[in-house]
Amino acid sequence: MHKQEVTIYDVAREAKVSMATVSRVVNGNNNVRKETRDRVLEVIKRLHYQPNAVAQGLASKRTTTVGLIVPDLTNLYFAELSKGIDDIALLYKYNIIITSIENRLMKEDQVIQSLLNKQVDGVIYMSNRLPNEAAEAFKRTNTPVVLAGTKDNRDEFASVTIDYKKADTEALNLLMHDGKKNLALVVGDEDAVVNGENRIPAYKDFIKENNLGEPHVYTGVKDYSDGYNLYPQLVKDGIDGVIVTRDISSVGILNSAMDAGRKIPEDLEIVTASATQLASVVRPALTTIKQPLYDMGAVAMRMLTKLMNNEEVDETHIELPYELVKKQSTLNQ
Amino acid sequence: MHKQEVTIYDVAREAKVSMATVSRVVNGNNNVRKETRDRVLEVIKRLHYQPNAVAQGLASKRTTTVGLIVPDLTNLYFAELSKGIDDIALLYKYNIIITSIENRLMKEDQVIQSLLNKQVDGVIYMSNRLPNEAAEAFKRTNTPVVLAGTKDNRDEFASVTIDYKKADTEALNLLMHDGKKNLALVVGDEDAVVNGENRIPAYKDFIKENNLGEPHVYTGVKDYSDGYNLYPQLVKDGIDGVIVTRDISSVGILNSAMDAGRKIPEDLEIVTASATQLASVVRPALTTIKQPLYDMGAVAMRMLTKLMNNEEVDETHIELPYELVKKQSTLNQ
DNA sequence: AGGAAAGCTGTAAACGCTTGCACTTAGAGC
DNA sequence: GCTCTAAGTGCAAGCGTTTACAGCTTTCCT
Numbered sequence: 001m002h003k004q005e006v007t008i009y010d011v012a013r014e015a016k017v018s019m020a021t022v023s024r025v026v027n028g029n030n031n032v033r034k035e036t037r038d039r040v041l042e043v044i045k046r047l048h049y050q051p052n053a054v055a056q057g058l059a060s061k062r063t064t065t066v067g068l069i070v071p072d073l074t075n076l077y078f079a080e081l082s083k084g085i086d087d088i089a090l091l092y093k094y095n096i097i098i099t100s101i102e103n104r105l106m107k108e109d110q111v112i113q114s115l116l117n118k119q120v121d122g123v124i125y126m127s128n129r130l131p132n133e134a135a136e137a138f139k140r141t142n143t144p145v146v147l148a149g150t151k152d153n154r155d156e157f158a159s160v161t162i163d164y165k166k167a168d169t170e171a172l173n174l175l176m177h178d179g180k181k182n183l184a185l186v187v188g189d190e191d192a193v194v195n196g197e198n199r200i201p202a203y204k205d206f207i208k209e210n211n212l213g214e215p216h217v218y219t220g221v222k223d224y225s226d227g228y229n230l231y232p233q234l235v236k237d238g239i240d241g242v243i244v245t246r247d248i249s250s251v252g253i254l255n256s257a258m259d260a261g262r263k264i265p266e267d268l269e270i271v272t273a274s275a276t277q278l279a280s281v282v283r284p285a286l287t288t289i290k291q292p293l294y295d296m297g298a299v300a301m302r303m304l305t306k307l308m309n310n311e312e313v314d315e316t317h318i319e320l321p322y323e324l325v326k327k328q329s330t331l332n333q
Numbered sequence: 334m335h336k337q338e339v340t341i342y343d344v345a346r347e348a349k350v351s352m353a354t355v356s357r358v359v360n361g362n363n364n365v366r367k368e369t370r371d372r373v374l375e376v377i378k379r380l381h382y383q384p385n386a387v388a389q390g391l392a393s394k395r396t397t398t399v400g401l402i403v404p405d406l407t408n409l410y411f412a413e414l415s416k417g418i419d420d421i422a423l424l425y426k427y428n429i430i431i432t433s434i435e436n437r438l439m440k441e442d443q444v445i446q447s448l449l450n451k452q453v454d455g456v457i458y459m460s461n462r463l464p465n466e467a468a469e470a471f472k473r474t475n476t477p478v479v480l481a482g483t484k485d486n487r488d489e490f491a492s493v494t495i496d497y498k499k500a501d502t503e504a505l506n507l508l509m510h511d512g513k514k515n516l517a518l519v520v521g522d523e524d525a526v527v528n529g530e531n532r533i534p535a536y537k538d539f540i541k542e543n544n545l546g547e548p549h550v551y552t553g554v555k556d557y558s559d560g561y562n563l564y565p566q567l568v569k570d571g572i573d574g575v576i577v578t579r580d581i582s583s584v585g586i587l588n589s590a591m592d593a594g595r596k597i598p599e600d601l602e603i604v605t606a607s608a609t610q611l612a613s614v615v616r617p618a619l620t621t622i623k624q625p626l627y628d629m630g631a632v633a634m635r636m637l638t639k640l641m642n643n644e645e646v647d648e649t650h651i652e653l654p655y656e657l658v659k660k661q662s663t664l665n666q
Numbered sequence: 667a668g669g670a671a672a673g674c675t676g677t678a679a680a681c682g683c684t685t686g687c688a689c690t691t692a693g694a695g696c
Numbered sequence: 697g698c699t700c701t702a703a704g705t706g707c708a709a710g711c712g713t714t715t716a717c718a719g720c721t722t723t724c725c726t
């Protein structure tokens with residue numbers, strides 16, 4: 001980076017005003033006489049002046065930048081959330097610094113710290129569970145945080161989710177009413193608050209209340225091959241209906257069953273819990289708990305803008321409506 | 334953002350040295366006596382000092398931030414490229430500001446200008462075609478740019494791609510040797526340099542050289558439903574082998590054919606040109622021109638680090654090897 | 667021992683902007 | 697005509713770093 005070609009000072013000199021006035025024009029402060037404003041704007045245009053956001057950030061202590069913390073960019077669940085976030089961020093003129101934190105060289109809270117050092121005005125957090133060090137760092141720097149599509153067990157951070165317990169219960173009901181007797185739950189990370197404190201308890205309660213025998217919770221099923229390889233175990237355990245939290249694992253199970261010559265949904269009903277593109281393009285198409293991912297991202301970002309402006313926020317734990325969409329991987333369409 | 338709790342000045346006072354020395358310690362400059370360094374480090378730890386990256390950026394004129402310009406976050410092609418970029422960026426301690434530019438409120442070059450105002454040290458560009466205004470802005474600010482998975486018709490910007498002409502020709506050969514007579518090419522954006530100046534000419538040359546009749550190039554096929562709706566037209570035109578640039582469109586064509594009761598690959602052979610996750614999870618699995626997306630991203634980012642350091646770069650137009658992977662959507666596996 | 671070189675540290679001027687405060691001017695109200 | 701208010705503008709002190717430059721110590725040769 002070489003010396004900046006044209007600064008606010010050049011504009012000021014050329015327009016025969018002070019830097020302060022140029023700054024006011026640039027920032028839309030209306031305490032400037034129209035003629036002065038026009039003159040300044042003309043010079044800005046003529047000189048191709050562009051404000052240096054780094055200097056603005058240092059002087060104003062606002063960077064108009066938010067941090068996005070995401071486990072994995074190539075997971076469509078997060079990609080669709082991010083899209084909602086991104087659109088609203090653009091609307092409010094925030095830039096996004098994105099950092100993914102899975103399988104990394106650096107520890108999660110180091111990555112987060114580096115984000116805070118960049119003086120982001122706020123953070124949207126989408127990973128499973130907020131580590132203590134990170135929570136401390138957020139509080140210490142007083143940075144607003146919104147969790148999108150995830151929860152935290154302390155109730156300190158705002159969040160945007162769906163009602164996971166209700167959604168899963170509804171899906172389990174669907175399977176049960178289809179006559180399935182041996183229902184299972186397949187999750188990625190059991191340490192995730194959404195799973196450990198919402199989905200799994202909801203599932204266990206359902207099994208107990210309906211006298212459906214022993215619960216079967218399969219954990220650590222994170223990608224396509226995990227799902228693919230799990231299928232024989234499901235057969236062995238006599239599972240005939242399953243809720244899978246990750247789309248890609250659902251597809252793994254689906255393909256494994258198909259490759260083994262089984263019939264979906266007759267032999268096994270599958271409900272997937274995310275509803276990314278993936279769920280609808282495979283055949284048979286997957287019945288899904290359709291989470292409004294784009295909207296969740298958008299709402300989270302909108303809430304963050306309020307928090308960053310110290311505006312009143314009436315509800316910091318927002319649950320958006322989901323929809324149970326029946327496709328070909330369950331009966332009774 | 335409130336006043337920063339602890340600054341380099343506090344550390345200096347506490348450690349009884351000057352700011353300059355603290356700065357040297359922080360930046361790993363080894364012109365500091367060991368005892369002094371240890372004392373400073375101790376204070377840094379004790380006070381929880383973290384350097385303010387914005388102030389560093391202003392003073393040093395380097396932000397250790399790079400801009401990523403991507404059409405669409407939810408397109409796995411870009412997500413996988415981004416992952417490679419992200420990993421290398423982390424390795425070299427760069428943060429990433431990501432901006433997507435499709436269907437937006439703001440014009441592309443405005444978005445890019447806002448990125449430049451943030452004083453990014455470099456940019457990785459992944460969209461179809463670099464607009465003139467943007468190219469001018471990059472040159473004016475002297476910001477290094479690397480194109481990843483895309484090309485530019487002026488030869489001014491570094492790029493990392495595969496040899497699209499060769500890849501497509503090879504794929505067309507495969508289809509021809511399977512006995513297909515009426516080959517088509519389906520692309521998203523015909524204005525994209527990769528399509529307009531590489532894939533389409535390669536296709537047309539092949540058709541002409543092999544006397545395969547009239548060329549059939551279908552353009553503007555961008556998403557799932559575009560592909561789905563195109564299929565009847567392919568039937569009408571008697572197409573029996575097709576290369577599709579976007580995975581999601583390939584899947585649309587595939588499902589459309591299956592839903593119509595046709596057989597793939599017997600009735601239609603499909604080669605898809607990206608090789609994201611999508612191509613391998615659908616059934617029949619798609620034969621693909623497997624682009625090394627992760628590596629392309631990684632190589633692009635690595636090259637950018639060199640450009641940002643004014644290091645010697647021997648080759649600025651890198652073509653990585655691809656692989657033609659035969660799956661179930663073509664014969665002769 | 668004497669001088670040069672190398673190592674270590676501090677001073678202070680940037681970097682490009684925002685913003686509180688004070689000042690000027692012009693009009694309004696009387 | 698005089699005071700008062702408000703709008704418009706400039707001054708200058710930050711914001712938290714980096715980095716020449718200079719100066720002081722050591723160390724190393726011969």
